Amino acid sequence: MPELPLAGIRVCDLTWIIAGPTATRVLADFGAEVIRVEHGQAADAIRFGRPVVGDQPTLNNSGFFNYFNRNKKSITLNVRHPMGMDVLKRLIAESDVLVENFSSGIMASWELDWPQLHDLNPRLIYCSVSGFGHSGRDKSFTTWGPTAQALCGLTFTSGLPGKPPAGWGYSYMDHTAGYTAAVAILAALRHRNLSGEGQHIDISQVEAGIVLNGPAVLDYTVNGRSWRRPGMPPGNRAWEPAVAPHNTYPCAGDDRWIAVAVMNDAEWQALVLAMDEPPWAADERFATNAGRLANEDELDERISAWTSEFTDYEAMELLQAAGVRAGVCQKASDRFERDPQLAARDWWSTLPHAELGESDFDGVVPKLSRTPGTLRQASPLMGEHTHEVLRDVLGMSDEEIVEHETSGVLM
Amino acid sequence: MSGPLADLRVVEVTDVLGQLAGKLLADLGADVIKVEPPTGSQARAVGPFVGDVPGPNRSLNFWYHNTNKRSVVLDLAASEAGRASFRGLLVTADVLIEDQEPGVLAAFGLAPDALAAANPRLISCSITPFGQTGPWAHRKSSDMVALALGGPMQMNGYDPEDAPGAPPIRGHGDQGYNTACQFAVHGILAALIERDRSGLGQYIDCSMHEALSCTTEVGMPYWLYKRQDVIRQTGRHAAAHRTEPWLFHAQDGRDLILFGVGRDNASWRKIKEWFQAEGYGMQFNEARFDSPQARQPGRGSPEAAEIMAEMAKFIAAHDSEYVYRFGQGIDQAWGVVRSPDETLNDPHWHDRGLFVGTTGEGVAEPALMPGAPYLFSATPWELRRPAPKLGQHTAEVLAELR
The missing domain is CATH 3.40.50.10540 (Crotonobetainyl-coa:carnitine coa-transferase; domain 1)
Structure with missing residues (x-):
């Protein structure tokens, strides 16, 4: 060796x-x-x-x-x-x-x-x-x-x-x-x-x-914008790049959550397919990123209603199979007992x-x-x-x- | 003078995930060449932008994470000439850093083993969401998704009374990417130290998921030894059981983090004098407050709860900076909750030269940003050049190859 x-x-x-x-x-x-x-x-x-x-x-x-x-x-x-x-x-x-x-x-x-x-x-x-x-x-x-x-x-x-x-x-x-x-x-x-x-x-x-928040400091020194302002910090919504939907959503069970990040229109379409094309998702307000950002509260409510029907791992499998960036908010127990990726890599x-x-x-x-x-x-x-x-x-x-x-x- | 890695050449093919790894090496002196597609690294499309006007050379995210690098445009996907130049570049390189989906470079005929055949001393490092192997290797991720799966998010959040039903919260600043890149650089530097003995390069597989999974402090030991998951609490450590608050709202609207009040008798005396001079905590003279045990928060002591309630009143009537500085002056490790830009107001960091100026498209006068996370006595961190414009050094670097 x-x-x-x-x-x-x-x-x-x-x-x-x-x-x-x-x-x-x-x-x-x-x-x-x-x-x-x-x-x-x-x-x-x-x-x-x-x-x-x-x-x-x-x-x-x-x-x-x-x-x-x-x-x-x-x-x-x-x-x-x-x-x-x-x-x-x-x-x-x-x-x-x-x-x-x-x-x-x-x-x-x-x-x-x-x-x-x-x-x-x-x-x-x-x-x-x-x-x-x-x-x-x-x-x-x-x-x-x-x-x-x-x-x-x-x-x-x-x-x-x-x-x-x-x-x-x-x-x-x-x-x-x-x-x-x-x-x-x-x-x-x-x-x-x-x-x-x-x-x-x-x-x-x-x-x-x-040094771990350099862009936020530059936003102040270049654009005069401090993070201390109404609406900030944005929770789990995206700061930059400003995209939607981007949040954590509840799943079946106690304190079970999934993080979903949609970075562009193609990923939005993938999410819509994964949710089995619900009629509300066809609303033209949701067709563009700008529209989704403008209607983020309603969007997050709709998605929460969908994720609540599934366990966290079920929702993740459905979304990942469609190519959507999605991951369970894993607890230590999840990582040790359930996570197949960590297990597969010894x-x-x-x-x-x-x-x-x-x-x-x-x-x-x-x-x-x-x-x-x-x-x-x-x-x-x-x-x-x-x-x-x-x-x-x-x-x-x-x-x-x-x-x-x-x-x-x-x- | 120059940085400790001034003898190294690094080539990187990175978007948002891997760009900090190259910066860490570049800022310590390495010649880091960023190979970008004609459309530019995806990080160039990440805001904030100068004046909120997007453009390949106007991303402040890109500016920050690409200091000291040179930019070369090569179309690896569509151009055999581009791939040939890339191979030529890698023959001269010590390190390759890439963060593309597993198999993407291989599909261009640029697999690590092919590159190693041409340059056996090359250290190739892939930084990906889940690593090169395993059932999730090709899954899609993001900084937030990584922080969710890796465990950090599940520990950040709120007491139910502060935000009923609140989800786990993601700390901002792309900390998943940052952590992955720090580990990648550990591996790269360890491999370089090894190469100086053996003469041989190697391949490094860095998984962001693994980097985060070992970055959750007490969370994992509690499961490993007690089969307990810790619970989230507002602004303080997740724990097996609820603990007393640490967060106090000051008169100026800022929050303070305070803990361990009066652990030892000497500091307790100083706090008592400070408070009582202003008419607070007059009951602290009673004998029941004399024992450090009784003053310990986190053990359900009524005296500890009473001290914290009095602290809250005192702080609500004072300015956060005053309480912070007075507290530190009597040996209390307290802190003000500052926004990232508010760190610019603290002269201590200017004493240490932390902030450095950068320029770029639309910014002629140097704008300050954080610089060195470490002060080296002999080979200092150095800002030699700002982040490159897209393709700024293509001709220069290709000429060096001839």
């Missing part, structure tokens, strides 16, 4: 919660040796994150943690102890990448600012992911995912007109700041491999979100875990034909690899390891 694409890349992973671990999940899936450096007295809160298996959280029974930290190693290290800080510096010197998502200022308080890190290891790629970045007047401000989503515009653009923002029902920007960091780290690594030059990548979680697999048993995982995106990413091990137990890393990466003798252990450094 060929080597994984990131074989030989070692990542010193100081990240916690979701944004940082998402970045290192990408690197680990593609074969980097990711070493989580954890502190027993200030454990990653996600190690206690629900859902957990059993009645109470332990450090090692969180399904949430397991999901984001597969393929990684864990060492416990007390960096507030001088010997612990020394171990961390030795690990950084032996690493290709250092990632952290602390509030800005923490690394400097440890005297591990970029100049010091660069001195320790000139080939190092250091990526910091913080709320506001390491520069600018508000750099000391902090975020959680929902804060970042609010400040960057994502929360605002998700909602029904005249209602409060619906926003995102999870920390999309924790995922996306992590994906953004992985793009940057990989680009910097390749440059480093060719040139020998390490560097610092400074990522702000809010900025990583602001999306789900299991890995053993000491406290969680055989645990389920989703796959690696995207699929590389010759050197695909792999699932090799479930998330690490707290400190599972401490001795291994100290011995194999730092070359410590058994005596040295015992000395560190008895000094209270490895906890």
